[in-house]
Amino acid sequence: MPLSWALLASLALAAAGYMVGRSRAFASAGADSRTLHSRPTYHGMSVALLALIPALVIMVLGALARMTGLLSAEAGGVVGLLALGAAVIGLGIGVSRINAGFMARNAVEKIVLGFLIFCSTIAIATTLGIILSLVFETGNFFSQYDWRAFFFGTEFVPRFEGNSRLGVLPLLWGTLYISFIALLVAVPIGLFGAIYLSEYAGPRTRSLAKPVIEVLAGIPTIVYGLFALVTVGPMLRDAIAQPLGLGSSASSVMTAGLVMGIMLIPFVSSLSDDIINAVPQSLRDGALGLGSTPSETIKQVVLPAALPGIVGAVLLAASRAIGETMIVVLGAGAAATLSLNPFEAMTTITVKIVSQLTGDNDFSSPETLVAFALGLTLFVITLCLNIVALIIVRKYREQYE
Amino acid sequence: MYDTTRTESAVSQQDIKISARNVQVYYGDKHALKDVNVDIQDKTVTAFIGPSGCGKSTFLRCINRMNDTIDIASVKGEIRLDGEDIYDRRVDPVQLRAKVGMVFQKPNPFPKSIYDNVAYGPRIHGLSRNKAELDEIVEKSLRGAALWNEVKDRLAEPGTGLSGGQQQRLCIARAVATAPEVLLMDEPCSALDPIATGQVEELIDQLREQFSVVIVTHSMQQAARVSQKTAFFHLGNLVEYGATDDIFTKPQDSRTEAYISGRIG
Incomplete structure (x- = not known):
């Protein structure tokens, strides 16, 4: 049977x-x-x-x-x-x-x-399993490649005939630089949008604007990547990079950062909106009852009360930015560079993980195994960010319950 | 500001501070307050009593235009503060609320230190020129709210860490620190135990020397203890208004009598 x-x-x-x-x-x-x-x-x-x-x-x-x-x-x-x-x-x-x-x-x-x-x-158990598989392969990698060269190497040049330099620093730098620009775009816009929606907008505007913003969250990141590749990249190059002599590549940190920032706006704004709404109305009443203007109420009472939650939201957005791949491939390119120029092509840890594992390579060379070490590094970074975010969010919860 | 109010008090003990004429309040289609006429005296504690949903809190919130923050509420009629129509288009509700302070049912200290809670009003209204003056206002207000001795050694600690009764006295100190001319209190003792209630009531009696206090309360004993004037609201109408002693001993209206003797409400 x-x-x-x-x-x-x-x-x-x-x-x-x-x-x-x-x-x-x-x-x-x-x-x-x-x-x-x-x-x-x-x-x-x-x-x-x-x-x-x-x-x-x-x-x-x-x-x-x-x-x-x-x-x-x-x-x-x-x-x-x-x-x-x-x-x-x-x-x-x-x-x-x-x-x-x-x-x-x-x-x-x-x-x-x-x-x-x-x-x-x-x-x-699955989380543990994922960590264990990463740790195991990373161990393999470090038995073949010096850990000092990995953590402190300033070049990432994999050569499959051997003798590659696999330093994580240029990738880490690219990841943090692009995420930083993305947050620089997403946090102010998302936060101010959330303040408008939760404190100033009437119920009709709110019921219209909130879903529209959240539609942005439903767009697959590959579509954002295409937007970066065909629109934002060439535009930035023609309008800023070339006239200023900063570079001639359409793929740049700026392109990927801007588009990733746009992707994160709904994430930041809808989380912050929920957090601002969770601030008790009695606090607003108290401040207004003392004769503060709506803007004083927001700046001095509502935002300080919501701040821990907003910080938590920003850190969650940061860990999403750090893990993002598609927008970077299409927007910032795949060249591992260590540079301050935001109009130069750079790449991130996630992109290199993909490129080291695709194609037919054997799973014993350091050029392939480096992907696991990179993955573990990324995992530790986002884990730390998430833990910090959780601690802050929990602290915020304790205050009003 | 304290000095000016004190000189006034000598001259005009029984002045009318607030006068309301034909006040109507609608929440959407609901007619919450019908045709209220009342004169509230300066340097007096006026109590609003009545069963739940009778409109007493609604009327209280009209006096400092807190109903403006509710989208569906609309207020008609006329409320004058010192003869000036507070619903006039030229009146800024923000300035009005600086003169007409409010203490709420639930203690709502800001997520700031005890000191910053009390200093909040003086800071936004620029009532002090330097730190020393601000310190003085904070201490005076906390003493006024009978809280100074309990918190003087921990002014930097968060106000939310105080007990319920202390939080409510902190909120009163915060309202007093803005030097209002009228203080509105919406059931200020409903979340407090009898001891804290006693302290707040004592405080209300002292505050009367500086300004007029309007208190909404569910407790008739409290109204009898703290107020000189009492207004009885029922189903959105102001049924009876007069000296507290008269309302409780010889009410004119049968509904008032029914309420104070416990038959309705």
């Missing part, structure tokens, strides 16, 4: 078990259903879960065993039958357990709690 059929059959058994369990509970209660310890639906649920869970466990184990080759494909039918048998036995045990005193609610709630814990563990 194929597993899919076994699954369907166990589901049907569980559904039947629910109905049977419920009616048995009603029957065992007699005339007064209040003598039951748990409500009949809980009895039904406990029977259904007892039928379903052992069957599911057997099926998952069987599938895993087949994937790892411990079982042949033909053994699938046996596993299906086993699962079905377990479901039937579970159903029988479940139904026989039902009487007025059986604590079905406690049993069901324990299972549900276990399920919730299982789900949250998956999130944490």
